[in-house]
Amino acid sequence: MRGFDFVAPTTISATLKAAKGRNTKFIAGGTNFLPDLRHQHDGPAKVVIDLMRVSALQGISSSKGQIKLGALATMTDFLTNKIILKEAPILAAMSEKFAGPIIRNRATVAGNIIDGGPAADAVPPLLALKAKVRLASEKGRRTVDLDKFLTGYRQTAIRSDELITAVTFPSPGRNHKWGYYKLARRNAMAITVVGVAVVLKVRRKKVEEAGISLGSVTAAPIRCYEAEKILEGNVVDLELAQKAAEACAAVATPIDDIRASAEYRKLMCEVLPRRLICQALDISQDND
Amino acid sequence: MKMATTSKSKRTRKSSTPAYVPPKKLPISFTVNGQEVTAEAPAHTSLLYLLRDLGFTEVKNGCEAGDCGACTILLDGLAMNACCALGVQAEGREITTVKGIGTVDNLHPIQVKFIEHGAIQCGFCTPGMIVAAKELLDINPNPSRHEIKAGIAGNLCRCTGYVKIIDAIEAAAEDLSSKKGKRK
Numbered sequence: 046m047r048g049f050d051f052v053a054p055t056t057i058s059a060t061l062k063a064a065k066g067r068n069t070k071f072i073a074g075g076t077n078f079l080p081d082l083r084h085q086h087d088g089p090a091k092v093v094i095d096l097m098r099v100s101a102l103q104g105i106s107s108s109k110g111q112i113k114l115g116a117l118a119t120m121t122d123f124l125t126n127k128i129i130l131k132e133a134p135i136l137a138a139m140s141e142k143f144a145g146p147i148i149r150n151r152a153t154v155a156g157n158i159i160d161g162g163p164a165a166d167a168v169p170p171l172l173a174l175k176a177k178v179r180l181a182s183e184k185g186r187r188t189v190d191l192d193k194f195l196t197g198y199r200q201t202a203i204r205s206d207e208l209i210t211a212v213t214f215p216s217p218g219r220n221h222k223w224g225y226y227k228l229a230r231r232n233a234m235a236i237t238v239v240g241v242a243v244v245l246k247v248r249r250k251k252v253e254e255a256g257i258s259l260g261s262v263t264a265a266p267i268r269c270y271e272a273e274k275i276l277e278g279n280v281v282d283l284e285l286a287q288k289a290a291e292a293c294a295a296v297a298t299p300i301d302d303i304r305a306s307a308e309y310r311k312l313m314c315e316v317l318p319r320r321l322i323c324q325a326l327d328i329s330q331d332n333d
Numbered sequence: 334m335k336m337a338t339t340s341k342s343k344r345t346r347k348s349s350t351p352a353y354v355p356p357k358k359l360p361i362s363f364t365v366n367g368q369e370v371t372a373e374a375p376a377h378t379s380l381l382y383l384l385r386d387l388g389f390t391e392v393k394n395g396c397e398a399g400d401c402g403a404c405t406i407l408l409d410g411l412a413m414n415a416c417c418a419l420g421v422q423a424e425g426r427e428i429t430t431v432k433g434i435g436t437v438d439n440l441h442p443i444q445v446k447f448i449e450h451g452a453i454q455c456g457f458c459t460p461g462m463i464v465a466a467k468e469l470l471d472i473n474p475n476p477s478r479h480e481i482k483a484g485i486a487g488n489l490c491r492c493t494g495y496v497k498i499i500d501a502i503e504a505a506a507e508d509l510s511s512k513k514g515k516r517k
């Protein structure tokens with residue numbers, strides 16, 4: 046993909062107009078784009094559209110219980126933004142384990158979702174928060190649940206003329222419980238072996254609503270609906286946490302690769318969710 | 334005019350290999366270490382290549398994949414990997430390389446401490462390492478050793494084993510905070 050043209054619009058409408066043409070491609074932080082450009086020589090793009098100057102895609106806001114992440118919100122924003130630290134600290138915990146500080150300065154949330162790979166780290170916490178993806182094109186706007194947006198290995202429901210404008214999710218409330226774990230070979234700059242995100246809304250000791258998801262063990266990160274159902278409406282004890290953890294492992298279809306065996310990953314899909322649920326709800330575990 | 338004739342002849346051409354059209358060059362201007370720079374480059378040129386071609390060879394090329402941090406610069410004050418951006422994305426921006434932090438004649442305390450602690454061996458990682466250290470200490474003037482390690486997590490060094498680099502950054506932090514008030 047060489048010799049393309051380049052435009053850097055400053056408004057969403059100018060961006061959508063540019064994206065209408067054939068063979069266009071967006072660039073945001075570039076942390077996937079540039080390594081990809083270097084490895085694939087003859088990609089299709091004729092025009093590359095830079096999103097970094099579109100101010101309407103920046104920022105994180107909260108209104109009426111809905112939190113809105115602009116498409117250009119970065120992993121560094123997740124570590125410093127007051128709304129995130131108060132309302133969705135799981136995103137800060139995820140970001141701390143994401144690449145290293147320099148990549149985090151540029152890696153955007155929309156770029157990570159479009160990455161669509163099994164190990165896209167922002168995705169499991171966003172799935173557990175029940176996030177939606179806001180899309181826009183010159184033909185109109187639509188909102189898609191994140192779990193429906195991810196359609197397969199590095200595949201999403203986005204159309205070629207569409208732009209992610211924002212990612213939204215309902216605030217889980219100041220008193221929600223959560224847990225995040227990135228199992229990897231190193232503490233930084235590592236590809237996730239198993240990622241687990243747990244968000245629990247608790248009222249009078251009962252789990253009212255649960256969001257549980259896994260990364261790196263299926264073609265794209267997934268929500269564990271069965272495990273969520275097992276917890277919902279109940280006062281959770283170790284036995285129930287274990288049942289939910291088994292339901293998590295049941296949906297995992299991991300592969301063997303240089304980082305870990307499928308067998309080990311499968312086992313961790315049970316151990317880690319149980320541990321996170323127990324830690325979040327202050328349930329003591331005998332063998333931890 | 335010239336464009337129109339080329340595309341016409343292209344359409345009637347029988348051969349399956351299209352004529353080679355050199356990539357269009359785009360004008361780019363930005364500042365590097367306070368100095369205004371203008372250039373022309375195809376849109377696919379990475380910011381790393383653009384800077385090195387312009388003579389800013391203190392920005393090192395270690396991997397071109399975001400992994401090593403040798404190409405670390407500040408873009409409008411924020412550390413980034415120059416290999417992970419297009420040159421054209423830097424239009425109108427302010428870039429700082431290690432030479433904008435301190436020069437041989439006027440070393441920054443971080444650079445002084447790197448020398449004093451033997452934190453430089455082959456020196457290939459040093460420009461990126463110092464820029465990363467600068468951002469770390471700007472955000473967190475008194476980091477713990479753990480925080481220093483996390484702050485340079487994106488910068489590889491194949492020589493020192495990191496201990497001396499961490500010592501140097503720790504010493505620079507002390508030095509800078511003791512000088513605070515005297516500096517602007």
Ligand SMILES: Cc1cc2nc3c(=O)[nH]c(=O)nc-3n(C[C@H](O)[C@H](O)[C@H](O)COP(=O)(O)OP(=O)(O)OC[C@H]3O[C@@H](n4cnc5c(N)ncnc54)[C@H](O)[C@@H]3O)c2cc1C
Pocket residue numbers: 070071072073074075076077078079080096116117142143144145148151152153154155156157158159160164165166167207208209210234235236398399400
């Ligand atoms: C050294 C290194 C370490 C990394 N570590 C991690 C890690 O630990 N965890 C992890 O999950 N990822 C990691 N990544 C991958 C990458 O940094 C992230 O996926 C990042 O979030 C991508 O965002 P970006 O803004 O840089 O995307 P870009 O590279 O700018 O774009 C990527 C793709 O997304 C599309 N796109 C971007 N924004 C939009 C939008 N608003 N609407 C529609 N399409 C859009 C672009 O067209 C492009 O196809 C790493 C990458 C590198 C180089």
Ligand code: FES
Pocket residue numbers: 393394395396397398399400401402403404405414415416417
């Ligand atoms: S050359 Fe940019 S990170 Fe290695």
Ligand code: FES
Pocket residue numbers: 452453454455456457458459489490491492493
């Ligand atoms: S001094 Fe040689 S790579 Fe760091």
